[in-house]
Amino acid sequence: MWQRGFVATTVALGDGVDDALAAIAGDGGRAPDLGAATLELVDRLRAPQRATRATGLATVVRDIVVALDEGTLR
Numbered sequence: 001m002w003q004r005g006f007v008a009t010t011v012a013l014g015d016g017v018d019d020a021l022a023a024i025a026g027d028g029g030r031a032p033d034l035g036a037a038t039l040e041l042v043d044r045l046r047a048p049q050r051a052t053r054a055t056g057l058a059t060v061v062r063d064i065v066v067a068l069d070e071g072t073l074r
């Protein structure tokens with residue numbers, strides 16, 4: 001979940017999706033397996049429709065808040 005949360009937080013703070021993915025990849029330039037949920041988020045954040053981008057971001061932010069509340073964010 002951390003990659004998905006990282007991408008969402010990075011975008012929410014004003015940087016782009018590509019910036020978040022580059023940070024995850026690190027100096028090696030090759031991103032680790034991001035998983036289906038993160039790739040779905042990336043697709044939503046790159047969608048031309050603002051509503052799709054906002055919904056994708058809001059869904060992950062909600063998941064982060066719930067995980068923090070439950071003490072399960074790792």
